[in-house]
Amino acid sequence: MTAKLCWLDIRGAGETKRALCEEAVHQRFDAIVADDPADLAPLPPTVTRVLAPAGDRLPDDFGAADLVLIDPRIHAEPEVSFGEWHDVTDPESLERACAAVxxxxxxxxxxxxxxxxPMEIVLAAAARSAGTIITTAARIDDAIVHLSVLEHGPDGVMLTAPVPGDATRLAAAVRAPSAKLALDTFTVTGVRHVGTGERACVDTCTYLRPDEGILVGSWAKALMLCVSETHPLPYMPTRPFRVNAGAIMSYTLADAEHTRYLSELTAGDTVLAVGADGSTRRVTVGRVKIETRPLLAIDATAPGGEPVNLIVQDDWHVRVLGPGAAVLNTTELKAGDEILGFLPGRERHVGYPIDELCVEQ
Incomplete structure (x- = not known):
C-alpha cells in the first residue's frame, strides 16, 4: 500500500501553533497549512509549506509558501504551485469536486x-487520475476512517482541529508498518485426545484468504498457523471470515508484538491475520464463538528442538497450514508432518514481551 500523506492545519490553533508545528515536523508530517505567510516562515524545507489564504483576495506576497490553495471560483491561478480546496456541501459542490480530482x-x-x-463518489471519480486528494478531518478517529473509504481512501488526510499529541497519534496510526513475520516449520511429534473443554472460533469482519489464518498456541513462545475456513467442507458451507482457533486459554497475536488470550477477544478487538508467506494485516474481530467441544492436542518441535503445543477442537474440519500453504486436517496429522508457525522469542506478561523467567509446560 502506498504511504498516506499527513497534513496539519494550524489556522485555528492560536497559541499552540508553535508546539503543533514542532510536533508535526518531528513526526515527519508532509505538509503544514496556514493562512498567514508569517506562520510558514520558520518551517524547515523538510515539510511542504501550504498557504490557504482567508477571504476572497490572495496576498501580494506568498512568503515561504511552497503551495497555495485556492478556491477556483474566486481566485485566479497564482504564480506559484497551487492546489484547489473544495467544500462539499451539496450536489453542485460535489460535482465541482469530482471535476477537480x-x-x-x-x-x-x-x-x-x-x-x-460523497467521499466515495469523489474517490470513484478520481480513479486512475494523476492528482493527489487530501481530505480534512477534525478528529484522529475520523481521519483513520477516511483512509479506508473504498478500501484505499484518499492520498492523505489533514487534521483541522489539532491539539498537542494529535500529530503523533496520526503518524502512528497511518504509518504503522505491516510487519512480515519470519515463519518457522514445526515438526509434529504426535496428537492426543485430551477430553472436553471450551474452544473459540474467531469470526473476523474480513474475508480471509485461503493461505491466511491466525497464529495460535498453548504457550506464548511458540504459535502454530491455524487456517481460515475458506476451504470447502463436505457437510457445511465455508466460513471465509472464521478461524476455528483453539482452546480458550490459547494465545494469539493482536499485532506483531502483543499477544491476547482467545478468551479475552471481543467484538471490535483486532487480531493479526497471517499468510503462509509471513505477510500480516490487522483485522477486526466481529465475534468470538465459544462452545464446549472434544479437544485434540498437537505436539510438535521447533527447528531448534523447542517443544510446541496447540489444543484445538477434535474434528476433521479444523485445519492448520503447512509449508507451501498446504492445508492439513488436524485429526489426520501424524508424527513427521510439518506445520508453519512462529517463535515470538520472548516471554509475555499481560500480553507484552518481557525478559524474565517464565516456564510454560
Missing part, C-alpha cells in the same frame, strides 16, 4: 455531512 494537481476536500457517500 480528475485533473492533475492537489485537491483538498472538506465534507459537511457525517456520511462517507
Amino acid at each position: 480528475r485533473r492533475a494537481g492537489i485537491t483538498v476536500l472538506t465534507f459537511k455531512d457525517p456520511t462517507n457517500i
